[in-house]
Amino acid sequence: MLDFRFTPAQDAYRRQLRELALKELLPHYRRNDEELRYPKEQIQRVIRFGNDYWRGREDEWDLIAVGINAEEVARGDFNCVLPSLGAPYQTQLFADFSEAQRERWLPRLLSGEAMIALGITEPAAGSDMGRLQARAVRRGDGWVIDGVKNSVSFLNAEVFYVFARTDPAASGWQGISAFLVPRDTPGLSFEAVDDLGCRAVPRGVLRLDGVEVPDTARVGEPGSAFLRISRFFDVNRAVIGLKCVGAAQQSIDETVAHARRRVVFGAPMAAHQSVSFALAEAETHLELARWQCYRVLWLRQQGIPCQREGAMAKWWAPRVAAEALHKCLLLHGHYGYSRELPIQQRLRDVIGWQIGDGSEEVMKLIVTRELFARDGATQGTPGDAG
Ligand SMILES: Cc1cc2nc3c(=O)[nH]c(=O)nc-3n(C[C@H](O)[C@H](O)[C@H](O)COP(=O)(O)OP(=O)(O)OC[C@H]3O[C@@H](n4cnc5c(N)ncnc54)[C@H](O)[C@@H]3O)c2cc1C
Incomplete structure (x- = not known):
């Protein structure tokens, strides 16, 4: 039931x-x-x-x-x-x-004492993770890693979960392994990026220059890192969706209070349907996003695959959250534009997660793949020549 x-x-x-x-x-x-x-x-x-x-x-x-x-x-x-x-x-x-x-x-x-950071994205490999160029080469009992990760959130982390190619003959997402590299490992260097939002969390470049780690730092079987992290991403996408929904929902609640108080042309703003309908629309979009995200979490909890649903949540929730925040900002007039109010900050923060963990287009590629695979054998799939 x-x-x-x-x-x-x-x-x-x-x-x-x-x-x-x-x-x-x-x-x-x-x-x-x-x-x-x-x-x-x-x-x-x-x-x-x-x-x-x-x-x-x-x-x-x-x-x-x-x-x-x-x-x-x-x-x-x-x-x-x-x-x-x-x-x-x-x-x-x-x-x-x-x-x-x-x-x-x-x-x-x-305990929150330490943070872990994910090092996947590189200068030439963002959406297309298969172009990853960082290399880990076997030496003695361990590995030597060289590469540049140029979009690491939580650059202040104590340990980095770094992806590198261990099989140079493999291409695409195959032959990639993951390693836990402690911050104090010789050969690591850091450079922060000046971001639009999420400024309290440092994001930036992690360089690995002849970084030596023991084999015990490797996570899982060699070559399987990409498939493993994909399973985590399915859940993480719902979590990202919900944090965007939460930020937007708080702004809607604040905007409802503002629209009740603020009088324009002889009536509270809320009495004008262009205002109240805009809020009703944003509320509807967020509600749909919220349930999609919880469904992903529920599916994972039942052990049911949720890649398609996670991708849907990840493109829809941050987008409608950003749209809702933009509307809330405008409905606050010049007050909304000032840094006194948190709406602009929430909008800046949410925009980051329209990109982070996979852009809208990449999420749609995942949905498309499943959509066209359903009857692909008889109907052909996108990109087929004939
Ligand atoms: C706030 C934030 C936090 C992040 N945190 C991390 C982190 O902790 N660790 C980490 O490794 N990375 C992190 N990233 C990086 C993030 O995962 C990448 O930015 C993302 O995967 C996109 O890669 P890219 O920026 O290189 O863009 P590109 O891959 O260059 O894409 C540029 C544009 O092209 C579009 N595009 C790409 N391929 C297609 C296609 N086939 N069809 C249509 N359009 C396409 C994309 O949607 C995008 O709009 C973070 C990014 C942000 C903004």
Whole structure:
């Protein structure tokens, strides 16, 4: 039977987390952006709250709760979301990590003391990950890695999850392996990029110059990194969708309050249907995005493939969130344009995630592939010559 309700524990979690986000995160959101300050204390506050809340009922702490976490924390501070999602989320990323790798890294990641960063994108390999050029070459018991990763979020991380080609004869996404490289490994250098949004989280270039790691730093079987990370991306795309939805939803709520208060031409703005309908439209789009994201999380929890659904969530949710934020900004008039209000910051932050983790076009390629594969044998697929 279909059941779209959240459990009482999830509802209460949402309520309490929203209160925390608005009281304890939102007041720091702007300053962290302006001062490029990583919100470590706020992240740890959310983590502590989650740990306390789910203690004794860990079996209920699932991916749906992760989704709630993403939505509600984004209402207060978009940049606190990813590091604060707790064990059910980190377990997805760590699915193929060895016992020793988990023991070494997981406790510090789960406490917010450390962060892990993903090094995949390169100067010549973004959407087209198969063009990846970083190389890892076997030497003795370990590997030597050379390459440039030029879009690493959380450049302040303590450990980098780096993708490099280990089989030079393989092409495309095959022959790529992943390694956990601690920050203090000789041969690493860092260079931050000056971003439009998400400025509290440093993003930038990670150079690997003759970086030596032991074989125990390798994650999973050699050559299989791309397929493994794809499984994580399916879930991550729903989480990204929900953080964008949360940021936009908070702005809609603020804009509703503004439209009630602000009088224009003898009536509150809200009495003008061009205003209230615009908000109704944005609310509808966000609601659809929200359920698509939760469906992805639910599918993964049931062990059902969700790549197509994750791709749908990833192009739709950030787009409608950005559109809603733009509308909210305009409905605040010149106040919305000022940095006094958080709407412009949320918009800047969300735009980043229209690109990060895969652009809209790349998500549509994934959906297209499945769509045309359904009866591709008889009908032909896009790109077929005949
Ligand atoms: C905020 C943010 C955080 C990020 N964090 C990380 C991170 O932690 N680790 C990491 O490795 N990377 C990260 N990235 C990089 C991100 O994954 C890439 O930017 C993304 O995959 C796109 O690659 P690209 O920027 O090289 O664009 P390109 O691949 O050059 O694409 C440029 C444009 O062409 C379009 N395009 C590409 N192929 C096609 C096609 N076949 N058909 C139609 N259009 C197409 C794209 O949609 C895009 O609009 C982050 C990016 C951002 C903005």
